[in-house]
Amino acid sequence: PSPPMIGWACVTGGVSVESIVLFLIIFLWTPAHFWALALFKMGDYGAVGVPMMPNVCGEATTKRQIVVYALLTALSGICPTLLGFASLGYGAFATALGLGLIWYSLAVLRMPEADKRMLPAKKLFAFSIAYLFAIFSALLVDYVIAHAWLNAGGLI
Structure with a gap:
């Protein structure tokens, strides 16, 4: 199980x-x-024999899988609102973040295989770190605001 599941339990x-x-x-x-x-470190992984997806399945397959998982991640990010344990404000924020993740993944998909700089992959990698931080921070802020409102006698 992941740290959030262990912490929750x-x-x-x-x-x-x-x-x-x-x-x-x-x-x-x-x-x-x-x-x-793995895309922009493909040469390094290959040199030391680490079987990462771009080395094993190729860049095209890796890029397609990145888009699929970005879509799934974006959908999972809005689930707290869809399931009723986060606000519409969180849902809007998560939707915007998810669209950003999809945008960057599509840029990776369009990246030519001859592109040695791989800036789209680097940008997606950086954005994905910010995405995860922001999504969990937004859940925390949403929870704090909701409980402060309830404790003040308001209704959500």
Whole structure:
């Protein structure tokens, strides 16, 4: 299990749909993030015999898989709102972040195989780090705001 699931289970004493969604966000985020890195470090991985996807399956397959996982990550990122444990504000923010992730993944898909600088892959890698930080930070802020509102006697 991922750290959010373990943390959730430690705090609540069980596993719930919320912890599964947190797990899915990280689980689905990981391939696009690491395969973007693997594209621009393909030579290094190949030189030391580490079988990363671009070396084993080729750049074209890796790029297509990055797009698939970016789409799945973007969808999992809005699940907290769809399942009712985050606000519409969070949902809008997660949608914008997800669209950014998809945008960068499509830039990687369009990247020519002869491109040795691989700037789109580097940009996706950097954005994916910011995406994960922002999505979990937004969930935290959303939770704090919702509970401050409830404690002040408001209704959500």
